[in-house]
Amino acid sequence: xxxxxxxxxxxxxxxxxxxxxxxTEFTSADGVLRAKDQKAKRYxxxxxxxxxxxxxxxxxxxRVMADAxxxxxxxxxxxxxxxxxxxxxxxVKCNGGSGLLRDLPRxxxxxxxxxxxxxxxxxxxxxxxxxxEEIVCVELAKIAEDCGLCAVALHxxxxxxxxxxxxxxxxxxxxxxxxxIPVIGNGDIRVPEDACAMVEATGCDAVMIGRTxxxxxxxxxxxxQYCAALKSPPxxxxxxxxxxxxxxxxxxxxxxxxxxESDRYQMIRTYFQMLIEEELPDATGxxxxxxxxxxxxxxxxxxxxxAIYDSKTAPNIxxxxxxxxxxxxxxxxxxxxx
Numbered sequence: 001x002x003x004x005x006x007x008x009x010x011x012x013x014x015x016x017x018x019x020x021x022x023x024t025e026f027t028s029a030d031g032v033l034r035a036k037d038q039k040a041k042r043y044x045x046x047x048x049x050x051x052x053x054x055x056x057x058x059x060x061x062x063r064v065m066a067d068a069x070x071x072x073x074x075x076x077x078x079x080x081x082x083x084x085x086x087x088x089x090x091x092v093k094c095n096g097g098s099g100l101l102r103d104l105p106r107x108x109x110x111x112x113x114x115x116x117x118x119x120x121x122x123x124x125x126x127x128x129x130x131x132x133e134e135i136v137c138v139e140l141a142k143i144a145e146d147c148g149l150c151a152v153a154l155h156x157x158x159x160x161x162x163x164x165x166x167x168x169x170x171x172x173x174x175x176x177x178x179x180x181i182p183v184i185g186n187g188d189i190r191v192p193e194d195a196c197a198m199v200e201a202t203g204c205d206a207v208m209i210g211r212t213x214x215x216x217x218x219x220x221x222x223x224x225q226y227c228a229a230l231k232s233p234p235x236x237x238x239x240x241x242x243x244x245x246x247x248x249x250x251x252x253x254x255x256x257x258x259x260x261e262s263d264r265y266q267m268i269r270t271y272f273q274m275l276i277e278e279e280l281p282d283a284t285g286x287x288x289x290x291x292x293x294x295x296x297x298x299x300x301x302x303x304x305x306x307a308i309y310d311s312k313t314a315p316n317i318x319x320x321x322x323x324x325x326x327x328x329x330x331x332x333x334x335x336x337x338x
Contacts, residue, residue, distance in 0.1 A: 001210050002026055002086075003289070006043070008274045010050050013213060016267075018220030020206070022053050026083040026097070029059030029068035044075060054079035054123070058086065060095035060106065062113035073118045079150075080118060082110065084126035084140075087159045098127050098159035101136055104143060111147035125153040125186070125208070128171045131160040137171050138178045145179045153184035153208050163211070173202040184208050192219070192226035192256055214293040217267060222256040229255035261298070265325035268294045272318045283314040291317075300328065 002025045010022045024043055031040035046053055055072040057080065059065045069080045084107065086097030093099065100107050115122055124144050129135035141152045154175050156167040167187025176183045185204035189195050195207045212219050259267070271290065275283040291308040295301035307320040 004214055007046050008278050012271050013217055016217050016221055018224040024055050026056045026058050029057045029065045032068040032071055052078040054081045056081040056083050058083040058096040062109040065110050066113035066117035069114045070117045073120045079121040082124040085155050087162045101130050108143050115148045121150040123151045124149055127155050127159055129158050131158050138174050141175045141179045145181050151182040153186055156187040169198055169201050172204050176203045192223045195223045218259055225256035268321055276314050287317045
């Protein structure tokens with residue numbers, strides 16, 4: 001989630017509710033150790049209302065990883081996480097991210113070095129393997145458990161897949177069967193029903209969501225609402241029997257909030273205002289980046305996106321958003337009152 005999960009987006013998600021743990025953009029361990037690396041410093045900047053928060057690092061040198069993890073712990077992070085999932089070529093060619101999946105002994109060395117360096121919880125996120133012929137997720141999870149890691153998160157695709165094709169949830173189930181530490185499932189959770197289906201199919205202890213979050217920032221709260229509804233007892237007053245819990249699922253009832261157009265407007269305006277207030281150097285670029293996600297499915301959204309892309313400053317973009325939605329909401333109100 002490089003370029004997405006900065007401090008503004010994390011606090012934005014936290015305020016919408018439902019997210020139990022947030023994580024930084026994945027950050028170079030080498031960059032953390034370089035005193036003048038401003039990008040790493042920006043990636044690791046967080047506010048008190050972001051707790052609990054995990055710092056995600058990538059790198060291939062056990063000593064460097066250990067030193068960076070120690071710095072992260074001193075900064076006040078609640079957890080440190082090792083990224084073994086990123087498939088980007090520029091990261092992989094440096095043996096970072098999923099590039100390490102072909103070198104389990106080195107991964108074991110990193111696990112041991114980091115575990116000795118910090119007392120805060122230490123976790124790892126990884127892919128199933130380099131390709132379908134080199135699936136290492138179960139073996140890697142066992143190494144993590146043996147080295148004292150607190151949890152593992154599996155993105156159930158290979159490095160070769162990138163983000164294409166379907167996530168193989170059976171790999172998550174295999175990891176869950178192999179270790180006693182908590183297992184977090186990741187991959188193809190697009191709606192609340194997917195989260196519950198993953199837990200039911202794999203037995204995983206939690207789910208991790210990445211790419212769906214920018215497109216639907218409410219996903220975490222919706223999952224919380226959906227799970228609560230499925231677990232709630234039936235209401236005899238409403239004629240519900242004990243079969244209702246199954247009926248709710250089978251009938252594809254969505255007992256969670258679907259954002260209205262007004263909700264979407266408030267969401268976009270809030271996030272854009274937060275970007276401006278944070279005075280990020282790339283606030284304008286961030287707004288244009290998120291415009292395609294945030295306006296997906298909005299009637300007339302193409303015109304708004306064009307207006308945003310043509311704008312030169314962050315305040316100007318916010319003005320275009322306000323003009324667009326105020327006009328739309330006024331039109332909806334006029335039709336409603338007609």
